[in-house]
Amino acid sequence: MPAMVARGVMSAVDPHASPWHLFGAVMRHCRESRQNLGLRRAGEMMYTDFSNLAKWERGERVPPADMVTRLDQVYGARGILTALYATLERLEAAESAQRNAGRYRENSAYCDGDDDMERRAALQFLAGLGTLGTLGVIGEPLRRSLDISLGREHPSLEDWDIACADHLHALRTRPPAQVATDLIIDLFALRRQLDVATPADQTELHRSMAVLSSIHANALTRLGDHGGAIRWGRTARQAADASGDLGLRLMIRGEEAGIGLYGTRDPETVLDMVHRAQQIAAEPTVGLLATEIKALSLLGRHDEALTKLRTLNTVADRGVTPDPYGFWKPDQIHFAESWVYAAAGQEGAADAAREKVLALAQTLPYRTNVQLHGALCTVVQGGIDDGMRQAAAIMDALTPANRVRLITETGHIVLRAVPQGQQNRSSVTEFRKVLTLEPVRGD
Numbered sequence: 001m002p003a004m005v006a007r008g009v010m011s012a013v014d015p016h017a018s019p020w021h022l023f024g025a026v027m028r029h030c031r032e033s034r035q036n037l038g039l040r041r042a043g044e045m046m047y048t049d050f051s052n053l054a055k056w057e058r059g060e061r062v063p064p065a066d067m068v069t070r071l072d073q074v075y076g077a078r079g080i081l082t083a084l085y086a087t088l089e090r091l092e093a094a095e096s097a098q099r100n101a102g103r104y105r106e107n108s109a110y111c112d113g114d115d116d117m118e119r120r121a122a123l124q125f126l127a128g129l130g131t132l133g134t135l136g137v138i139g140e141p142l143r144r145s146l147d148i149s150l151g152r153e154h155p156s157l158e159d160w161d162i163a164c165a166d167h168l169h170a171l172r173t174r175p176p177a178q179v180a181t182d183l184i185i186d187l188f189a190l191r192r193q194l195d196v197a198t199p200a201d202q203t204e205l206h207r208s209m210a211v212l213s214s215i216h217a218n219a220l221t222r223l224g225d226h227g228g229a230i231r232w233g234r235t236a237r238q239a240a241d242a243s244g245d246l247g248l249r250l251m252i253r254g255e256e257a258g259i260g261l262y263g264t265r266d267p268e269t270v271l272d273m274v275h276r277a278q279q280i281a282a283e284p285t286v287g288l289l290a291t292e293i294k295a296l297s298l299l300g301r302h303d304e305a306l307t308k309l310r311t312l313n314t315v316a317d318r319g320v321t322p323d324p325y326g327f328w329k330p331d332q333i334h335f336a337e338s339w340v341y342a343a344a345g346q347e348g349a350a351d352a353a354r355e356k357v358l359a360l361a362q363t364l365p366y367r368t369n370v371q372l373h374g375a376l377c378t379v380v381q382g383g384i385d386d387g388m389r390q391a392a393a394i395m396d397a398l399t400p401a402n403r404v405r406l407i408t409e410t411g412h413i414v415l416r417a418v419p420q421g422q423q424n425r426s427s428v429t430e431f432r433k434v435l436t437l438e439p440v441r442g443d
Contacts, residue, residue: 021059028057030075160208176222210239222404226264253277254287262409267298290336302344331360342373345380388427
C-alpha cells in the first residue's frame with residue numbers, strides 16, 4: 001500500500017504537486033465529467049463517507065487498492081484510474097528502491113569516486129530487485145529509475161520527437177484507453193521536464209507538448225470523453241502557440257477543430273474555429289479546408305461544401321508538405337471527398353472517393369467510416385431501408401472494442417439523414433438499437 005500523502009488543505013487539485021495529487025486530479029476530472037455526480041452521491045455509491053473521496057481527490061490521502069476498481073465503475077473512468085493507480089504504486093516502489101540503491105552505493109566496495117562504477121552498481125541493484133518480482137519494480141517505474149541511474153533523468157529532445165510519432169502510431173493501432181493511459185505518463189514527465197528546461201529547450205518541449213496533448217484529445221474523443229477532449233485540445237493549442245511554430249499552430253488547430261466534428265462540438269463552432277485559424281495562415285491549409293467542408297456538410301450546406309472541396313483539391317495539387325510526426329496522410333483528402341459527396345447524394349463520386357480511401361487507409365475508423373458514407377449516400381437518395389440495413393451490417397461486423405466514437409458518431413450522421421417523417425420505420429428503429437449499444441471502453 002502506498003505511503004500516505006501529507007495532509008494539506010488545497011483550494012484546487014494541483015496535479016504537479018506529487019504523483020498522488022495527479023491521481024486525485026484525474027479522479028476529480030472523471031467524477032465531474034459525469035452529470036449530476038457530486039461527492040455526496042458518489043460517496044453513497046461507493047459505500048464510504050464522501051469526505052474520504054474529497055481527501056483522495058485533493059491528494060491528501062491515497063485510496064485503498066480495493067476501492068480503485070469501484071472508483072472506476074462509479075466515476076465512469078473506463079479503467080484509467082486502475083491503470084494509473086497501479087503505475088503510481090510501481091513508481092513509488094521504484095523511487096524507494098532508488099533511495100535504497102543510493103544507500104547501497106554509499107556502503108559499496110565499488111564506491112571509489114568512479115561515477116560509471118557507481119551507476120553500474122545501481123543498475124545491478126535495481127535489476128536484481130526487478131527479477132524478484134515481489135516489490136513491483138517492473139515496467140515504467142523500473143525504466144524511469146534506470147534512466148536516473150544512468151544520469152538521464154529526462155528524455156532528450158530527439159526522444160520526445162520519437163515519442164510523438166510513437167503515440168500517434170499507437171492511436172491508429174491500439175485501443176484508445178491504452179493510448180490515453182500511456183499518454184498520461186509521458187505528459188506528466190514532459191510537464192516536469194518543462195519546469196527545469198532551458199528557454200531554448202522549452203521551445204522544443206512545447207512542440208512535443210502540443211503534439212502529445214492533441215493526440216490525447218483525439219484518444220479521449222474516441223472514448224466519448226468530450227469534455228476532456230475539449231480541454232486537452234485547448235492545452236495543445238496553447239502549447240503550439242508557445243512554440244512560435246506557425247505550421248504547428250495551424251496543424252494543431254486543424255486537429256482540434258477536426259475532432260470536434262465527432263460529437264464534441266456543434267458544427268457551427270467548428271466552422272468558427274476554422275475561420276479563426278485561417279486568419280493566422282498565409283494561405284489555406286489542407287487540414288483546415290478538409291475540416292471546413294465536413295462541417296459545412298453536417299450543416300446541410302452542400303453547395304458550399306462542394307465548392308470548398310474544389311478549393312481543397314486545388315491546394316492539394318500544389319503539393320502538401322507532410323508534418324514530421326505523421327499526422328498528414330494522403331487518404332485524408334479522399335476521405336473528405338467521400339464524406340461530402342455521400343452527404344450530397346452524388347453516388348458515383350462518393351464511390352470513387354471511397355475506393356481511394358480503402359486502397360490507402362490502414363486504420364479501422366477511416367475504413368469503417370467511408371463504408372458508412374456509402375450507407376449515408378443510399379439514405380440521401382431515398383433508399384432508407386437499404387441504407388439502414390447496410391449501416392447495421394457494418395456496425396454489427398465490429399468487435400465491441402472497435403466501436404469507438406469516431407465510428408458511432410458517423411453512424412449517427414447516417415441516422416440523422418433519415419427524414420423526420422420516416423424515423424419510425426422498422427429498419428430505422430433496428431439501426432438505432434444497433435447504434436446505441438454501449439461501446440466497450442477497456443483495452
